[in-house]
Amino acid sequence: MADNTLRYDDMSNENLVIKIKKEEYETPGIILSSHWHDQIQFFYCARGNAVIRCNSKEFEVSDNDFVIINSKELHYIESVSEGLTLYLIKIDLTFIYSNKADSIQAQFLTPLSQNLILFENVVRNDESLLRCVNRMIHEYFTKEIGFELAIKSQVYDLIVILLRGYIKKIYNESELKSKMLLLQRFKDVIDYIENNFTEKIDLEKLSKIAGFSKGHFCRLFKQITGMSAIDYINNLRINKAFDLLKNSDLNITEIAVSCGFSDSNYFSRIFKNHKKISPMQMKKQSM
Template structure:
């Protein structure tokens, strides 16, 4: 598994917008929690996934549209082998003009700064779906003037979001505090990724931030929507998925490598999160993994 930074900056072939199709994320695989300064739109075409955006979490299915707001920690995990979705990432500079005007100050800057926060999940909205499909069609066909058409559709898309799907509007002070907390806790996320196989104490994490344990736990849950224990276990289960699919380690060895003291606790937690035992999960995915490894070696 390749580690990714929590701050995500994907270099685009286009300078103004980034659109790509993902259909290689199988059941149990995921994008790690990360954040970026772009407004990011997911359009789900097939399959089922679990998505976390900020403090919200939900299952998404075909036809759903999800929005990861600027500077919002988010995470996606596939719940099926046929997951297929488009991602649209919009560069702030694409929306801004060289000369600052009232519209930029009143609407675009607050969206980019995540002071205007949109609802994360949009279902059964034909207008939103039409904007998304028009953007994808223009980007795919690239006929003359397609950039202008995409920009027009994005502006209309944002207007519709502002009128129908705003979740919250933060003050400048609230925004600064939220972004500061996210950036400050990045070292904690890195520490958990590095030491997931070891015993990680709340005191160790709190000391890393020069905070009391109580203050650390409260702030951590405000940022991630999870208790520290649940977050750490989520990282460990993610690692377990890799070991189950890619190695021949037995269940005890996997549990120990992923930081679980007890094979029984590991099994209970795995089944609670994935509705399947780790043994059965390995059995269902072993054949597919063996074929994939064989093809890669040929």
């Protein structure tokens, strides 16, 4: 089966302050399944349309939208167009520290690297930001003499633009610690669902993994992900089934069972509710 999912672990080919990866997708489908990571990351949508979910909020992004995934934000990306070009941008903030600690580092860079500053997730129609990002991309891929300096200067410009216009929240250290402890409990739940979606999953088991009562777990899960635990599980299963319908020779009943649905009729109903097309129609389109 073809695997078009975007990966982070193959981007360490250069010792630069920034790493950029260009990805192109010609058909709709999942690009990143739900997950989170420690470092802040950015996506630039150069062409096409995608749905991006950050924690409980969902955004549809298109040409020239800039997306910010803050540290520890549960996120998911799906292409919803026939052509999509995305740039994944990773910035190592420690590379722009000065050798001597100064007020700039104390005021801005250290809080950023410690994830105390939370930015808005989507930036649109900001010409200054677009010029900055496009120059970064140009310098990164053309690599003319001095491109490292040019990129570093654009990283500073980007940070200033975000700090001046797109701060959503500033945490103190105590707030951040509480948030991290809560998210770690739910990371274990998300990992369990991802690894066991083919099996029966009950809420009692998930609430025990998180260490909460069932009712409290359900409330917190919806607060963090934007959907109930059952909807989250079904959404994951439907997305896995979507890929199998496009890329495998399995019949619909086999796909339903392999994705954790014991009833193929129920699977077909849930699939159509999510994707606005029946599994049979999806299968025929993929032949």
